[in-house]
Amino acid sequence: MPTPHTPWRGAWAAALALGTGLAAAAPPDPYGVYSARWAPRLVPLLSEVVAFETVAGNAPAFAAQAQWLQRTAESLGLVYRDQGAVAEIELPGPAGAPVLGLAVHGDVVPVSAAEWSTPPFQAVMKDGVIQARGVADDKGPLVQALLAMKALQDSGWPRTHTIRLLVGSDEETALKDMPSYLTTHAAPDLTLVLDGYFPVVVGEMSNNSLLVEAAPAVRGDTGVRLLQLQAGLARNIIPGAAVATLEVATAALPALRQRIAARPLPPGTRLEFQAEDGALIVSAFGRAAHAGVNAQGGRNALVALATAIAPELPPGSDRDVLTLVQQAGVDVNGTGLGLTEAHPLFGRAVAAPTLLSRQADGSLKLWFTIRSHPALSGEVLTERVQAQLARFNADQGARLRSANRFTSEPQVHDPQSPTVQRLLAAYARGTGKAAAPAIMAGGTYAKHMPNAFAFGMWMPGKPYTGHDADERIEVADLHLGVKVLLEALQDFTGEPAR
Ligand SMILES: [Zn+2]
The missing domain is CATH 3.40.630.10 (Zn peptidases)
Incomplete structure (x- = not known):
């Protein structure tokens, strides 16, 4: 001393x-x-x-x-x-x-x-x-x-x-x-x-960003289509708001709205609906927070939105991405990304989906922030995330990809x-x-x-x-x-x- x-x-x-x-x-x-x-x-x-x-x-x-x-x-x-x-x-x-x-x-x-x-x-x-x-x-x-x-x-x-x-x-x-x-x-x-x-x-x-990309692909039909989607402010903020526009036949709209509204949401999040001719706009609200320092204090609106609407989408790239958001959103410690180890000094990693947007070509870009400890960084982290993504793709028949190598230590x-x-x-x-x-x-x-x-x-x-x-x-x-x-x-x- x-x-x-x-x-x-x-x-x-x-x-x-x-x-x-x-x-x-x-x-x-x-x-x-x-x-x-x-x-x-x-x-x-x-x-x-x-x-x-x-x-x-x-x-x-x-x-x-x-x-x-x-x-x-x-x-x-x-x-x-x-x-x-x-x-x-x-x-x-x-x-x-x-x-x-x-x-x-x-x-x-x-x-x-x-x-x-x-x-x-x-x-x-x-x-x-x-x-x-x-x-x-x-x-x-x-x-x-x-x-x-x-x-x-x-x-x-x-x-x-x-x-x-x-x-x-x-x-x-x-x-x-x-x-x-x-x-x-x-x-x-x-x-x-x-x-x-x-x-x-x-x-x-460490402070890394993971970018997951999904080229447009449709493998089925449910009568619902994701027209637009926007969530998040920045890669380092837990999104407090997220909005999706779903295309649906006007006659089927009330039932769709009812099903979505009935789904249990993560605590501290809520939905708002706006019906238009042939479209339902679903807005999710949670609470924005620093994605690293106070991820626990945030309420992820993107995870809420994904939980609510993913089951309505036809099999394909949009549904794959939202399903990944939902799985990765079960906690803020990266369990859904396979980041399960705890470090004696640092504890668990922190990981959260923070940004999602539709690109002009119809593809989706999904960003995660990943903060990790010395036992789970660099190549170890890169390989872990890639393996988890490969497993997800195999399970879902999806083709999500990421080119990230994690260099922040x-x-x-x-x-x-x-x-x-x-x-x-x-x-x-x-x-x-x-x-x-x-x-x-x-x-x-x-x-x-x-x-x-x-x-x-x-x-x-x-x-x-x-x-x-x-x-x-x-x-x-x-x-x-x-x-x-x-x-x-x-x-x-x-x-x-x-
Ligand atoms: Zn600062």
């Missing part, structure tokens, strides 16, 4: 030993400075930054947000540097000082506004909770980091390091920002990725390593209670940077709301996160890294 670490004593004792004459003054109190001067700015700044709809492809929103970042950083006395896909915001240390990195991302996942109870890009405060897309993932941590850096500077804490906040821009989609930045810029000596759980993440599951940190132990101690000092290190099914920049650790800012024991409809966070948790971050910053930047 490492010795308990109380950073200010060491740093402050060193300052005293240098005869700086500060013995009479109270030691610097960064969190006290934060509470008094900067905490009141947290909600206003977060409300400003969530208003930029930084969903992939919205270039004007990214440009406006970049200007906001520059303006805000400079108004706080921090250095701003636009480095393309990544922006650097810096609290400089002594010349040539080592660099402690803080990494966040400024992009957000899309919203399905109909599922929100408030406008998604407008911060709404109620009962101490702030709600808007990005308040948890990852704009809350962005603002927390900015204000923590400012409070540390204001407090006069003697810094041995430069603190460099890296703000990425496509973490939720291509994830090319940080890797490309690192080809032309040196990585920080140590990076805290503020995009996961407290107290610290020691295992990140899980990341594991030794829970006993000095850095992990110091981060655990920072969390315990900040919150007044110890917590066990976390495992995460979501991937972060930590996997793409050297010597990087996902450190908060989500408090353990509460369902994570990032990627959800009605994404929200308690303001008290945001302040507490700043306190924990300041504990870590005082430790890691107040004396030479060990």
Whole structure:
């Protein structure tokens, strides 16, 4: 066990030993400075930054947000540097000082506004909770980091390091920002990725996508035909809504509707119907959620839709795909894909169908997210999924195919390593209670940077709301996160890294 670490004593004792004459003054109190001067700015700044709809492809929103970042950083006395896909915001240390990195991302996942109870890009405060897309993932941590850096500077804490906040821009989609930045810029000596759980993440599951394709094929007739189908928002979100249009003779429509409505659905999902001349539109609703971090909290509308309508379709590619969705949807641990092993540290894998759409040529494309552990990754995972697909095809007479090779690997940190132990101690000092290190099914920049650790800012024991409809966070948790971050910053930047 490492010795308990109380950073200010060491740093402050060193300052005293240098005869700086500060013995009479109270030691610097960064969190006290934060509470008094900067905490009141947290909600206003977060409300400003969530208003930029930084969903992939919205270039004007990214440009406006970049200007906001520059303006805000400079108004706080921090250095701003636009480095393309990544922006650097810096609290400089002594010349040539080592660099402690803080990494966040400024992009957000899309919203399905109909599922929100408030406008998604407008911060709404109620009962101490702030709600808007990005308040948890990852704009809350962005603002927390900015204000923590400012409070540390204001407090006069003697810094041995430069603190460099890296703000990425496509973490939720291509994830090319940080890797490309690192080809032309040196990585920080140590990076805290503020995009996961407290107290610290020691295992990140692999994050792979599986694409299953079905060329159009019809092997029978039931008098019903799937005309259109659309489900899901993104590969990393459990779909909260899915809709299918079924072609059916008008005379047969009431009976079809009745049969579909009578089928038991997965818990927490429901259907709505709309009858047209010769067509029945079936909409399924569940609850969107982060497909990695909070798959258990989602209610998969695509699985509900497949369960309801697959038995009505004629044998053929459409029915095959929906049957696979139904089978894979029995749980969020990949049982239906053959991913049955549990890992002692990570537990079970996480897998869910997340996107399904009809292509112009009539084929269907079905995406799954698969988050897996070290016992079920790389070639082992690829072979397992291929074998399961082959078995499904043989059973159903289907011809579904996938060309995926899974290359994303899980990341594991030794829970006993000095850095992990110091981060655990920072969390315990900040919150007044110890917590066990976390495992995460979501991937972060930590996997793409050297010597990087996902450190908060989500408090353990509460369902994570990032990627959800009605994404929200308690303001008290945001302040507490700043306190924990300041504990870590005082430790890691107040004396030479060990
Ligand atoms: Zn994130």
